[in-house]
Amino acid sequence: MRALWQIIVAIFKLSWRVLNFIRQAFFNLIFLIVLLVGLGAYLQVQDANQRPEKGALLVNLSGTIVDTLSSDIKLRQLSQELIGGNNEVQENSLFDIVKQIRYAKDDEKISGMVLSLNNFVGADQPSLKYIGKALKEFRDSGKPIYAIGDSYSQGQYYLASFANKIYLSPMGDVSLPGIATNGLYYKSLLDKLKVTTNIFRVGTYKSAVEPFIRDDMSPEARQADSRWVNALWSNYLTDVAANRGLSVGEVYPEPTQLIKQLKASNGNTAEFALNSKLVDAIHSRADIEKVLTKEFGWNEKNKNFNFTSIYNYQIPDPEPKYEKDAEIAVIFANGAIVDGPEMPGMVGSDTTAKLLRDARLDDNVKAVILRVNSPGGSVTASEMIRAEVQAVKDAGKPVVVSMGGLAASGGYWISTPADYIISSPSTLTGSIGIFGVINTFENSLDAIGVHTDGVATSPLAEATITKQLPPQFAEMMQLTIENGYKTFINLVAKARNKTPAEVDKLAQGRVWIGLDAKNNGLVDMLGDFDDAVNKAAELAKLESYDLKWTKNEPGLRDILLGQASISVNSLLPEAFKIQLPAPLQQVADDMNKQPGFFGNMNDPGHRYIYCLSCSYSN
Known part of the structure; x- marks a missing residue:
């Protein structure tokens, strides 16, 4: 009985300590927030005085x-x-x-x-x-x-x-x-680690899977990338030369x-x-x-x-032009497209779909500008967003897509229902293709003496990363990838008034720069965000309106965790990197520049519309 009582007392003491720690942490957090807010107000006053x-x-x-x-x-x-x-x-x-x-x-x-x-x-x-x-x-x-x-x-x-x-x-x-593109290729590494990479794709130019299956760039990818890289550089030199009153050759x-x-x-x-x-x-x-x-x-x-x-330059909020009876909602799709809620630097399908739905149901919103700056991502997530864009259009509200630096693969998929698509001459778009990647580790485990065995009701149930993929599962995956490509082609064909065969010639995963995309009918106009605003007002027949900048506001938890992440990422990697030999430092830099896709592959069907080759150093 005494032993039982001691156990109860020990549990009570431990629970009390945990509760006391939580209480202290909570009040310390509140104090820190108050301190930060107060200091922020003080700094703003100081800035104003200066x-x-x-x-x-x-x-x-x-x-x-x-x-x-x-x-x-x-x-x-x-x-x-x-x-x-x-x-x-x-x-x-x-x-x-x-x-x-x-x-x-x-x-x-x-x-x-x-x-x-x-x-x-x-x-x-x-x-x-x-x-x-x-x-x-x-x-x-x-x-x-x-x-x-x-x-x-x-x-x-x-x-x-x-x-x-x-x-x-x-x-x-x-x-x-x-301007250059530089990607890392992992085939030899995966071979040494005995990792089996199962690739399912459609598209001659769909090079996102090449790092898994090659040690260098394919000729097709090199040809396609060379075109848009040279076009980007030409656009850069032309602008700078005009600004300086020089010829391109002089610059x-x-x-x-x-x-x-x-x-x-x-x-x-x-x-x-x-x-x-x-x-x-x-x-x-x-x-x-x-x-x-x-x-x-x-x-x-x-x-x-x-x-x-410019960080202290405060400008007053503009007066409403029309008593907020007429608004054009601006919705952002900025980053890789993933399933679920929005994450920093990512387009969450649930979050973006909700913003589009809110704009559709808001009687004051007369038109929507979808600002797309995305290399794509999950097929499932992209389709969820596309469907909401279509719903906005079906509700009688014009949708104008304003493309930023990148609106490729899934970024183009979500743009297809729009009434009008505007891209910059230097926008990277297209990349109409689809792929799936599943890595399995049966050979890696076998090399260290670990084996997998068991029973299953069918070969499909045995699809696991610890075993070779069943041929039936692989065949089904390829069929779903081909179906996804056909769906993509048909969406573009319907939206751009082309036949599927015509779109297929422009597709195959090929990346187009804005000027080429306009010439090939993938976008309607070359311009910038101002042009998108004017076109949205024109389509909605608005003479007076306000812009409604819609975005997902982070909660307190998201802000605090985000700041902690920024601090850690800004301090630890550099502190670690300087300990590396020079060649490895360069590899670390290259990995940091490569789009953050592989760590965020969460499509439930393992299907992706993503442009990995659209990263470049400028």
Whole structure:
């Protein structure tokens, strides 16, 4: 009896300790939230107090530019203030940046702009082009733009090329290496690990499965990728050359000519950039400060020229144009398409379908713009979203798809019901194909002395990763993949007024750049988001309307977990990576750049419409 009593007491003590820990953790969390909110308010007041009466808009972008943020921007900025971290992981909203630049154009307190892009990592080409459009509007208003940088990467220089004056530090350079695709191929590794890869696919150009079955790129994939890579590079050079008043050959001479010019500059990359008219002057930071002070005045309190950072530049919410009786809903499909709720950087089918349904049932919403920036993903998830897009259209509300940098495979599947599809000339789209991948490990287990055995009611019940796939199951998988491809072809044929045979010639998993997609009838118009808004208003016959930016708001749990994930991912990988030998560091970088698909394959039927080859370095 005594022993039983001791056990009860021990259980009670343990339970009490657990409850006490939970209580302390809960109240500590509440205290931390209050502290963060209070500190955030204090920092905002400080920022407001530091804002000069008149000066430049300092566009000091850090990190990347995305269509929609994956977590709460304010809390992320605050966490960076508190604990620091890698600014390369910071996300910036494309549409917020454009809105701020356009507002600053007419703001009497903003007399010019300074592009400080040292910490800007990059964006896809259509996003850069859209920001460039706003920069040109600002510059054409008569307000000067200055670009300053220690050096310029390719993405940084694209934005800098819109400036009236580009300044470069004495030891800097303008790096324009071009555009390349680089993927990792695992066949030899899988062979060494004795992993059996079962591939089911349709499409000559559907190269997403090639990493499993090859050690290099297939000739078909190389041919297709070469076309859109060269087109992207041509678009880049054409825009930069026009901005600088140069020819494409002057911006990017042939390698032999480039080396000759670099030799003439004695290998000095800054002098080379100046002589090539890529920059207007070579200045130290102190000299640049003098130029900007002369233009914008000196702020004695901040000991710098007068400026307002774009991160502190607050613009008022626009007044409703039509008492909110007429709205155009903007819904984002940004990232790989997966089944279930939305995850950071992913398009959750449940979440996106709900947003579309809400727009369909909202009487104030008269039209929908679906902003697609996705390489695709799960067939099941893509079909769920497509069906909701079709339902919006069937309800009599026009749907316009605005394609970002990437709207391929599943990204194109969900676009098919739209009344109108608008892509950028540099959008990567198409990739109409389908595949399935199932890895089994029977040989791997056998090599270490582990074996699987049992009984089953049919061969189909024995489909498991620990055994060779039954031939009946493999045959069924291939049939479902072929059916999925046929469905994809028919969806496109119906939407684009083509025959299935005509679509098949454009399909086979082939990737098309926006210009080619327009010429082949896969999209209706080349343009940007502004064009999508105008077309949606036209189709809905709206003269006055408001844009309703719909997105899934993260809960407190999602925000806190998201911030923890960002902090860990920004600190630990780099800390680990620097311990690796140089060749392995490069492999780690390449793996990080490859789209995050393999860890998110959750289609219940193992079927995917995904463009893995659509990743490129810019």
